[in-house]
Amino acid sequence: MKLTLLLMLQTLRIAIPYLFAASGGVLAERAGIVSLTLEGFMLAGAFCATLGSFYFGNPWAGVLMGLLGGCLFGALHAVATIRFKADQIVSAVAINLMVVGLTRFFLRLAFDSSSNSPRVAGFGRDGNAGALATFENPLIWLGVIVMPALAWVITRTRFGLRVRAVGEKPEAAATLGVSVSRIRYRAVIASGALAALGGCYLALDQHQFTDQMTAGRGFIALAAVIVGRWMPIRAGIACLLFAFAEAMQIQVQGAGVLPSQFVSMIPYVLTLVALAGLVGRAVPPAALGRVEG
Amino acid sequence: MVTADLSAARRIHSSLSLAAPIRAGDLSRFMRPLITALIVLALVHGGLLFVQPTNAPAAELAGDGPQVGVVFDLGGRGDKSFNDGAYLGAESAAKKLQARVQFIEPGDGSDRGAGLRLLAAERRALVVGVGFIFTDDLIELAKEYPDVNFAGVDFAVGTDKFGDPIPPPPNVAALKFREEEGSFLVGALAALVGGSKKVGFLGGMDMPLIHKDEAGYRAGVMHVCKDCTVIAQYAGVTPEAFRNPSKGKELALSQYQQGVNVIFHASGSTGLGMFEAARAMGRGHYGIGVDADQYGEAPGYVLTSMVKGVDNVVYDTIRRVKDGTFQGGIFSYGLKEKGVGYVYDARNRALIPDSVRARLLDIERDIVAGRIRVPSTRS
Numbered sequence: 001m002k003l004t005l006l007l008m009l010q011t012l013r014i015a016i017p018y019l020f021a022a023s024g025g026v027l028a029e030r031a032g033i034v035s036l037t038l039e040g041f042m043l044a045g046a047f048c049a050t051l052g053s054f055y056f057g058n059p060w061a062g063v064l065m066g067l068l069g070g071c072l073f074g075a076l077h078a079v080a081t082i083r084f085k086a087d088q089i090v091s092a093v094a095i096n097l098m099v100v101g102l103t104r105f106f107l108r109l110a111f112d113s114s115s116n117s118p119r120v121a122g123f124g125r126d127g128n129a130g131a132l133a134t135f136e137n138p139l140i141w142l143g144v145i146v147m148p149a150l151a152w153v154i155t156r157t158r159f160g161l162r163v164r165a166v167g168e169k170p171e172a173a174a175t176l177g178v179s180v181s182r183i184r185y186r187a188v189i190a191s192g193a194l195a196a197l198g199g200c201y202l203a204l205d206q207h208q209f210t211d212q213m214t215a216g217r218g219f220i221a222l223a224a225v226i227v228g229r230w231m232p233i234r235a236g237i238a239c240l241l242f243a244f245a246e247a248m249q250i251q252v253q254g255a256g257v258l259p260s261q262f263v264s265m266i267p268y269v270l271t272l273v274a275l276a277g278l279v280g281r282a283v284p285p286a287a288l289g290r291v292e293g
Numbered sequence: 294m295v296t297a298d299l300s301a302a303r304r305i306h307s308s309l310s311l312a313a314p315i316r317a318g319d320l321s322r323f324m325r326p327l328i329t330a331l332i333v334l335a336l337v338h339g340g341l342l343f344v345q346p347t348n349a350p351a352a353e354l355a356g357d358g359p360q361v362g363v364v365f366d367l368g369g370r371g372d373k374s375f376n377d378g379a380y381l382g383a384e385s386a387a388k389k390l391q392a393r394v395q396f397i398e399p400g401d402g403s404d405r406g407a408g409l410r411l412l413a414a415e416r417r418a419l420v421v422g423v424g425f426i427f428t429d430d431l432i433e434l435a436k437e438y439p440d441v442n443f444a445g446v447d448f449a450v451g452t453d454k455f456g457d458p459i460p461p462p463p464n465v466a467a468l469k470f471r472e473e474e475g476s477f478l479v480g481a482l483a484a485l486v487g488g489s490k491k492v493g494f495l496g497g498m499d500m501p502l503i504h505k506d507e508a509g510y511r512a513g514v515m516h517v518c519k520d521c522t523v524i525a526q527y528a529g530v531t532p533e534a535f536r537n538p539s540k541g542k543e544l545a546l547s548q549y550q551q552g553v554n555v556i557f558h559a560s561g562s563t564g565l566g567m568f569e570a571a572r573a574m575g576r577g578h579y580g581i582g583v584d585a586d587q588y589g590e591a592p593g594y595v596l597t598s599m600v601k602g603v604d605n606v607v608y609d610t611i612r613r614v615k616d617g618t619f620q621g622g623i624f625s626y627g628l629k630e631k632g633v634g635y636v637y638d639a640r641n642r643a644l645i646p647d648s649v650r651a652r653l654l655d656i657e658r659d660i661v662a663g664r665i666r667v668p669s670t671r672s
Contacts, residue, residue, distance in 0.1 A: 006550060010543055017539070075331050083328060113371040116562055127575025129546060206538050206569055210562040211368070215537035246540075250547050253526045261499075261530050 007247055009134045013205075015243035016143035017042065017214075020198030021221030022228070022235045023146045024070075024191035029230055030154060031187035032167040032287040036092035037077050038195045039218025040099035044069040045196025047103040050209035051110065053120040059204050062120070063139070066200035067193045073099065074192020078185045085291050096218075104211055115211055122204035139201045146194065147236030154232060163187050167285035195221070223271040230285060242267040358391035359419060359614045362412030363607075364405065366424030369398035374561075374584040375603055379423040379446060382607030390615050406430035413438045419614045421607060425449040425502075435462035435621075442619050444468055444610045446603055450623055463621040468606050471627035473509030473669045474660055475599040476557070478628075479581050479635050480513025481656055482597060483555040484521050485649045487579075492518075493553040494525040495544055495567050497535040497560030501670070503527070506559040506583070506599075508668045516656065516665070524548050528563045541566030542573075549574045555596055557581040568594055579644070586636045596644055598636045605631055629661045 021042055025035040045066040052065025073095055080091040104114065111117045123137040134140060154160035162183045165173040170180045195218065202217075203209050220242055228235025249263035363383050365376040386392040395417070397408035405426060412420045413434050418441075422431050425447040435443050441464065448467035451459045461467045483492045492514050496503040511523045526544050528534035541563035545556055549570060554577060558564030564583065568591035571578045580591065582598030606626055613619045626632020635653075637645065659665040 006547070010547065014539075014543060072331070072334070075327075076335055079328050079331055108371060113373060114368045114376075115372045115374070116565060124573060126572045129549070129570070129573040129575070133573070202539050206542065206566060208538075208565065210536060210538050210565055212533075212536050213538055213562070215533045215540070247543070250526070250544055264529060 003251075005131055007251060009131060010247040010250065011240065011244045012140065012144075013134060014246050015240050016140055016201050017198035017217050018221045018224055018239035018243060019143045019146055019236055020201065021195040021218050022224045022239050023150045023232065024194035024198075025222050025225040026150060026228070026230055026232050026235050027154070027163065027194065028188050028191035029225060029288055030167045030285055031163045031184045032170065032285055032290065033078070033081055033184055033188050033191075034088040034092060034289045035191060035222055035225065036089055037073070037095050037192075037218075038221050039214055039216065040092075040096035041070050041073055041192045041195035042199035042202070042214045042218050043096075043099045043103055043212065044073045044192075045199030046203040046213055047106065047199075047209050048196070049200040049203045050117050050120055051106075053122060053204065054110075054117065057121050059120075059122050062122070062204055063197070063200050066196045066203070070192040070194070070196020070199070071189050072192070073196075074189040075185075077192070078188040081291075082181045082184050082188070087291065088289050100212060103209070107209065107211065117209040119207045120204075122207040124205060124207075137201075137205065139197065139204065142197065143201065146197075147232045147239075151232035159183075159186070164285075167287055170287050220267055223267060226284075227271055227274040229274070229283070238270070241270065358386075358393060359611065360415075360417045361386070361392050361394045361419045361421065361611055361614070362397065362409075362415070362417045363394060363421045363423065364397045364399065364408040364412065364427065366426055367399075370396075373587075375446070375601075376423055378585060378601070378603030379421065379607050382604035383421075383611065385604070386608050386611040390612060392611050392615070406434070409434055409443075413441045413443075416441060418442060419444060419611060419619070421446065421610070423447075423603070431465055432462060435465045439464060442466070442614055442621075444607075446606065448623075458623065460623065461621060465621050466610055466619070467623045468610065469623060469625045470601050470606075470632050471625055471667070471669070472559075472599070472601065472633060473505050473512075473667045474627045475601070475633035475635060476506045476509030476559075477513035477516070477660065477665075477667045478653055478657060479557055479597060479599045480510035480515075480523075481517045482513075482635065482645065482649065482653060483510075483557060483581060484514045484518040485652065486596065486645060487553075487555040488577075489552055489554045490518070490521050491548075491551060491553045492521055492523050493545070493548040493556035494523055495541060495548070495556050495558040495560050495564060496525065496527040497529075497563050498532055499527040499530050499534070503559050504671045505669050506557075508671045510557050511671075512668050513656075517652070524551065524553060528560055535561030535563055537563045538566035538569070542570045545570035545580070546573065549578050555579045555581065557583070557599070559583045559599075565590060582636075588636065588640050592640070595641065597641055600634055600636060602626065602632050602634065627660075628657055 021038045025038050028035045048069030049062035049066030053059050053062030077091055077095055080086040081088045108114055162178050166180045166183045174180050224238035225235050227238040245266035370376055370380055383394045387394050399405045399408050409420055409422055409430050421444045423446045427445050428449045431443050431445045444466040446468050450467050453459050494507050494510055507525050514521050514523050528537055528540045545567040548556055556567055558567045567580045571580045571594040572591055579594055579596035581596050584601050586598045588595045
């Protein structure tokens with residue numbers, strides 16, 4: 001019983017960064033912009049959150065800075081792909097690499113270390129790892145509601161309708177007087193902010209920034225978006241599933257039942273299965289990745 | 294006159310474009326300054342990247358002794374581990390041996406061998422590559438520059454088809470550590486002060502280099518506590534497993550919650566998550582650091598650190614160059630040579646009872662004398 005509870009909580013904690021990043025991924029991809037940038041957005045968010053928390057001594061200032069950092073790189077990606085019509089994948093790869101370099105550069109500049117920042121104010125107290133401690137972190141709550149909230153925005157609001165329209169048939173949306181690029185700018189910048197929240201969670205839970213601390217989570221989140229077939233709730237479930245696989249891996253590795261390599265490939269196998277269309281067709285938004293002349 | 298005409302035309306033109314319906318893809322006026330600002334920011338950021346000394350001399354310590362060149366591994370100075378250790382060793386060589394030391398920090402993804410080649414071409418008395426990554430470059434350069442002395446920290450000595458080590462070229466000193474001996478001691482320490490029959494190990498990437506630490510640690514635990522169990526977990530199977538503190542925290546939390554009180558990590562910055570987990574669990578839960586003294590990462594929760602004396606080893610090699618006793622070959626540094634050890638100082642003395650300290654000193658003597666054989670592979 002106790003083990004089950006601990007496993008569930010661990011699953012939730014592992015899922016939070018995936019949930020934030022995947023929500024950003026759903027939003028941008030539904031607007032037609034490929035979200036290979038999630039990793040970079042998260043890392044930028046994590047670093048900015050650490051800086052904010054370090055200089056202001058308050059984790060909320062960190063969250064705010066992290067959001068700003070995510071917006072900044074979201075805007076950069078948006079400008080490159082919407083204004084200058086750059087190939088979305090090339091721009092995304094460039095941004096991911098740039099964020100790794102920039103965070104490393106500023107880490108050394110600000111903290112004179114190439115490995116990690118000093119300890120900053122974050123969420124969670126010393127000597128408090130009980131079952132309820134998980135819920136003392138406000139970002140956990142935010143992470144739990146982010147997918148339902150996004151589902152509401154996408155299906156029930158005017159902005160959501162337009163996002164879907166520019167992602168499926170931008171020409172039709174433009175004919176009706178919707179500014180395709182303006183909607184896309186908003187969606188991509190918001191996706192930067194959402195993914196950055198995932199980075200904020202990582203950094204503030206860890207109370208510090210370490211070089212490349214996102215460790216590929218952005219790509220797993222993107223996989224969750226695909227497995228969830230670009231629908232927020234399903235993507236959220238995919239995130240929880242991936243997190244559960246990871247939590248299980250932590251448990252069975254201790255017990256030594258299955259080889260750890262086997263369990264850690266579960267998310268990737270699931271993604272392949274989804275892409276191969278074995279769990280219903282995975283149909284991306286029609287205009288995803290398309291560069292309009 | 295012409296200018297006035299032009300500006301008038303421009304006015305008309307701009308008013309025309311204002312009147313025109315806003316097309317999709319057209320940027321509204323308020324977006325334009327924002328985007329300009331963003332582009333400028335991006336350019337500045339891009340420019341800053343080039344400011345980072347890539348393959349440029351990072352620092353130089355002056356002296357009139359032997360000319361030494363050091364090329365750092367990824368991360369460079371400030372990694373609080375290997376590179377900083379090498380820097381410290383070279384620094385004290387500059388002070389005590391008047392060595393003239395030039396440091397090179399290769400940038401991310403750049404040609405690491407180029408740094409070594411630059412220093413070798415300058416005919417330095419000694420060129421040091423910090424990290425096993427330089428192994429192949431050192432072998433190649435040693436053949437090209439037979440009159441230059443080379444040293445590789447953590448040099449990966451290959452084995453031939455009979456399993457015998459392949460000796461490095463005669464002008465290369467392969468500096469290796471017997472990490473398993475240090476791990477054995479901290480394993481014994483973890484079992485003696487942990488107050489639990491369960492002891493934890495947290496590895497980074499699941500690979501032989503880290504299995505060495507695990508094997509020594511396990512043997513150390515078993516040496517003092519026959520009925521103890523070691524819970525050994527790894528953060529992953531890719532190099533990312535060395536920089537995933539959140540994963541490290543979850544792994545450590547699950548170990549602590551299973552009743553483990555002391556965990557030893559060999560997992561790079563993933564281990565920082567372990568210290569964070571110890572903090573969250575509170576008093577009575579400890580982590581053991583690796584490579585360098587990690588006490589500062591979580592004061593009060595760091596029982597000790599298994600340290601590799603990269604500084605001593607680098608210093609020692611420079612000294613031998615100065616004395617003219619430098620030789621190529623495989624140099625293995627263990628407890629006997631003070632190449633590995635554990636931290637016992639004013640900061641963590643209170644955590645280690647005197648009786649335990651005495652026991653550890655006994656074990657150390659036994660290992661040095663060869664009475665205890667420490668395994669270096671998992672059986």
